[in-house]
Amino acid sequence: MTEWFEWRDAPASARFAVLGDPISHSLSPDIHGAAIGSNGEYVALRVPAGELDSAIRLLQELGYIGVNITVPLKVEALQLCRVLDPVATRVGAVNTITLGTRSGANTDVAGFVASLNGRSIQSALILGSGGSARAVAVGLDSLGPRLACWARSGSDAVDRLARETATAVESVTSLRDIRLYDLVVNCTSASMQGASLPVEWEGANPDALAYDLFYGPSKFLEGAATHGLSTMDGKEMLILQAAVAFEIWHGRQAPLDAMRRALA
Numbered sequence: 290m291t292e293w294f295e296w297r298d299a300p301a302s303a304r305f306a307v308l309g310d311p312i313s314h315s316l317s318p319d320i321h322g323a324a325i326g327s328n329g330e331y332v333a334l335r336v337p338a339g340e341l342d343s344a345i346r347l348l349q350e351l352g353y354i355g356v357n358i359t360v361p362l363k364v365e366a367l368q369l370c371r372v373l374d375p376v377a378t379r380v381g382a383v384n385t386i387t388l389g390t391r392s393g394a395n396t397d398v399a400g401f402v403a404s405l406n407g408r409s410i411q412s413a414l415i416l417g418s419g420g421s422a423r424a425v426a427v428g429l430d431s432l433g434p435r436l437a438c439w440a441r442s443g444s445d446a447v448d449r450l451a452r453e454t455a456t457a458v459e460s461v462t463s464l465r466d467i468r469l470y471d472l473v474v475n476c477t478s479a480s481m482q483g484a485s486l487p488v489e490w491e492g493a494n495p496d497a498l499a500y501d502l503f504y505g506p507s508k509f510l511e512g513a514a515t516h517g518l519s520t521m522d523g524k525e526m527l528i529l530q531a532a533v534a535f536e537i538w539h540g541r542q543a544p545l546d547a548m549r550r551a552l553a
């Protein structure tokens with residue numbers, strides 16, 4: 290459990306923070322603390338939905354330099370930025386703000402793409418249609434595979450994702466034909482809830498990768514591993530999106546080894 294503060298009690302000695310609600314589970318203070326080389330300069334602050342503007346104003350007064358944004362504030366953050374990078378605009382969510390200029394970026398896209406480490410993908414299935422699914426769709430779109438998406442709320446949610454992120458994503462309503470894909474990415478919060486998804490792994494392509502953005506073991510990855518697929522959780526993406534945020538704020542290459550060691 291990470292040490293965290295209510296945003297009104299933000300320590301004046303810190304310069305960076307991750308903002309969200311809940312925030313006690315966040316690993317960002319560990320990763321950024323290791324990258325900066327000092328604990329206490331990057332802290333976790335609980336900011337309920339609707340309070341982000343006030344929190345950011347206080348942090349600016351205290352001299353904070355940058356903040357990461359997590360659930361449920363990424364869309365609210367987009368609306369509060371004066372300058373947006375084109376990726377954040379396309380995804381419709383901001384996860385990194387530089388406070389001096391109120392510039393917003395979305396580093397989840399670059400973090401996700403880098404985490405695939407050049408893997409060749411012809412056909413990918415995205416599960417979910419929320420913020421991370423939008424980031425993954427934009428990231429995969431830049432790599433060129435055929436894209437399909439399943440959402441429990443149905444094809445309207447997928448059509449909206451496709452339209453708003455300008456990606457060619459086909460909507461699928463059943464998870465029976467998993468053999469069609471060489472990448473299946475779980476972008477739902479099912480794993481966070483300890484819940485299962487109705488994926489039928491039987492007959493899946495054994496060379497496929499099952500990727501869960503959640504960091505830690507999950508029923509989704511257990512099911513895939515049982516059927517012989519390679520698996521990956523969300524830790525590497527988390528580290529790589531933090532590395533891009535670090536580079537925006539500090540203007541130098543992120544010390545990836547130290548950041549990975551922080552989560553080992």
Ligand code: NDP
Pocket residue numbers: 360397400417418419420421422440441442476477478479480481482484485486502503504523524526527528530
């Ligand atoms: P959102 O709340 O924006 O979206 C969640 C999505 O999951 C929605 O489509 C929702 O459907 C769906 N969903 C929720 N519960 C279930 C369920 N039981 N079965 C099927 N679908 C479900 O969340 P995010 O996209 O921001 O985050 C999703 C996951 O990704 C979280 O586990 C988060 O920790 C992880 N994540 C990891 C990152 C990393 O760097 N590794 C970065 C960002 C996120 P509906 O709309 O119908 O409610």
